[in-house]
Amino acid sequence: MSPDGGEEAGGAMSREEAARLLRQRLEMGATEVFLDGMTRAEALSMLTRAPRRATVPPPAVSATPVAARPATSSASAPALPEEYDDLRAMAMACTRCRLAEGRTQVVFSDGPSQARLMVVGEAPGANEDETGLPFVGAAGKYLDLLLATVGLSRAESVYIANVLKCRPPGNRNPLPDEIEACSPFLRRQIDLVRPEALLAVGSFAGQLLTGRERVSLGDLRGTVHSYHGVPLVVTYHPAALLRNPNWTRAFWSDLQLLRGVMDGAGGA
Numbered sequence: 001m002s003p004d005g006g007e008e009a010g011g012a013m014s015r016e017e018a019a020r021l022l023r024q025r026l027e028m029g030a031t032e033v034f035l036d037g038m039t040r041a042e043a044l045s046m047l048t049r050a051p052r053r054a055t056v057p058p059p060a061v062s063a064t065p066v067a068a069r070p071a072t073s074s075a076s077a078p079a080l081p082e083e084y085d086d087l088r089a090m091a092m093a094c095t096r097c098r099l100a101e102g103r104t105q106v107v108f109s110d111g112p113s114q115a116r117l118m119v120v121g122e123a124p125g126a127n128e129d130e131t132g133l134p135f136v137g138a139a140g141k142y143l144d145l146l147l148a149t150v151g152l153s154r155a156e157s158v159y160i161a162n163v164l165k166c167r168p169p170g171n172r173n174p175l176p177d178e179i180e181a182c183s184p185f186l187r188r189q190i191d192l193v194r195p196e197a198l199l200a201v202g203s204f205a206g207q208l209l210t211g212r213e214r215v216s217l218g219d220l221r222g223t224v225h226s227y228h229g230v231p232l233v234v235t236y237h238p239a240a241l242l243r244n245p246n247w248t249r250a251f252w253s254d255l256q257l258l259r260g261v262m263d264g265a266g267g268a
């Protein structure tokens with residue numbers, strides 16, 4: 001599925017991929033791991049024997065968290081800036097993964113950094129790569145419209161960012177090492193924006209922020225999760241809605257859920 005998509009990245013995992021997944025879960029502070037088809041002994045063995053993927057040096061969140069969440073630092077990786085402008089500048093010059101080679105622009109965010117809601121998508125597409133802004137194509141306009149139906153103005157109340165800041169070639173799916181390299185930027189953005197609520201659109205954003213990488217989007221949506229204390233709703237990517245209009249009702253239901261959370265958090 002393309003960066004504008006919202007479907008699953010299926011397929012069997014290699015031993016190295018499984019080990020990386022387990023390490024990510026631990027670094028994210030997870031206290032439980034789903035071991036589909038794997039015993040606890042096998043998982044522990046994998047963690048101690050498999051080499052860590054070394055193709056991309058991951059930027060680490062520093063040991064001093066801005067928000068009330070556990071730090072996810074790595075002793076060997078440089079810390080990310082504590083100031084928003086410094087973080088943005090660092091991302092705009094980033095060459096930590098292969099996607100730097102083909103991008104036109106780094107797409108860091110759109111919207112006020114003190115927004116009530118933060119929408120997290122997947123990765124820039126062609127329009128975003130060209131303009132430097134997320135969600136500017138047809139899917140973005142549809143998202144604006146849907147948010148407006150629950151009283152959320154994109155211009156005034158919504159901050160938007162993606163899991164990846166650079167466009168994958170041909171709009172292919174993000175690769176695991178690209179997500180590993182880039183997602184610390186997103187995590188620090190969430191720390192600094194500190195929204196009242198998060199809306200993850202599409203499976204990559206939903207799986208990353210819930211820490212449930214093997215759970216389908218259909219199973220993640222329809223409930224309120226917590227991302228280190230911030231209410232999180234997962235739903236379809238608006239581009240997926242354009243391809244599958246039958247999912248619009250479910251999206252609407254998820255927006256109502258989100259709106260209810262935000263109303264409970266402090267009103268409109």
Ligand code: SF4
Binds near residue numbers: 098166
């Ligand atoms: S996708 Fe993220 S990690 Fe990769 S070069 Fe762009 S900003 Fe850096």
